[in-house]
Amino acid sequence: IELMIFRCVFALSTVYTAYSFCGNRFVLPLLKVDDSSLNRCRPSTNRITQRSASDNPDNSYMDGNIMTLSRYLIEATRSNPDHADFESLIESIQIGCKTICNLLARSAVNYETDVGSSSLDNERSGKESDQSKRLYRKASKVLKNALKFTGNVGVLNFENEDPVIVEESWNSKYIAVFDPLDGSSNIDVGIVTGTIFGIFKEEEECLTDFDENVTSEVSVKLLKNLKLSNLVAAGYCMYSSSCVLMFSMGEGVNGFTLDPTIGEFILTHPNVKIPARGDTYSFNEARAPWWPQGLQDYVRDAKLGHGETGQTYTSRYIGSMVGDIHRTLLYGGVFGYPGDSKGAPDGKLRLIHEVGPMAFLVEQAGGKASTGKGRILEVQPTSLHQHVSTFLGSNDDIQEIENYLKKSA
Secondary structure, eight states: OHHHHHHHHHHHHHHHHHHHHHOHHHHHHHHOOOHHHHHTOOOOSSOOOSOOGGGOTTOOOTTOOSOBHHHHHHHHHHHOGGGHHHHHHHHHHHHHHHHHHHHHHHTTTOGGGOOSHHHHHHHHHTOOOHHHHHHHHHHHHHHHHHHHTTSSEEEEOOSTTOOOEEEESSSOSEEEEEEEEETGGGGGGTOOEEEEEEEEEOSSOOOOOTTOOOOHHHHHHHHHHOOGGGEEEEEEEEESSSEEEEEESSSOEEEEEEETTTTEEEEEETTOOOOSOOSEEEOOGGGGGGSOHHHHHHHHHHHHTOSSSOOOOEEOOOSOHHHHHHHHHHHOOEEEEOOOSSSOTTOSSBIIIIIHHHHHHHHHTTOEEEOSSSBGGGOOOSSTTOBOOEEEEOHHHHHHHHHHHHHHO
16 A cells, blocks of 8 residues: 555655646647556566667657656566565665766856855865765755655665665564765766765664664674675765766666656666677876885786787776776776775775775676675675775676786785
């Protein structure tokens, strides 16, 4: 009954959104959906067969025969009733992502951000501005509020602007983790940012009141549930020239792009598969002198074309994990943030909130996720803020890096 009510409310909100964007002339045609087309496109491990946006080069959705994120989730739940909780969670996440996208788009001209000389000074010095910090906090609040009203989740809020952990309050089977605004230091200069999320299946009940701080007892229970083997869904939303939501529920990876004319995420990247080899690497080479010798050798050989393929590799590093992973998923190659001897023996990326969800996504796309010594998803978390050395990308490229590291060990 709750699910039926949720679907009815969401359907009404969709119609209202369409009306708001396009007026009366669009709403009635939108509702003329041929249900038989839905039956032909049940989400599965196979490629989704219903029309994606690439089949509509003129963006003509007037017949309603287009796969939106909402329709995809409804069909996923029909095919697998166990995904009912996913439906409400991801619907809430997409609402949060739309809101954050709008906040970021208006941030440079919104007087509430108080952009001034102090912000410009921070840009020049490379420091994160007050504007970026405020937007990070706003993004956290938006996601908390979006998930708060699903009826399935409560929110644990860490102090000192730490990432948000969303956890079930009464009857949900899942725990969700977020990095609300990855790459927030890039906001002032208009570079890509994103939201990273992961959904874990709960092993042990871990109830807590909304907005309650995380106690040591709750942290212990959370860690038992936040084993990476319990990840059942993960994804990211990238805010750039377009807003792209890429995620997996354990049956491959699909990407949806926000169409502002109708206010909906439209399927644009069905069944994403990362190439076995790429020709780019994404590392922060400023830390190269302190890398393990094997990694230094790999990057040197990749630049010169002396690696296994004999192909010359190109460096492509944005400084935003979401942006670098998005490119790697589509074109192949390798993204990495390794440990080094300059104060970061395990790197600087967080295992639970960033690396784990991205590793799940990369593996679902046919890639490989490694610490340099083994599979990331087999790492057992020992703290909520644990860091881990990270290599994500094309299977053969990651294997080559492991071989270099093993050879020099």
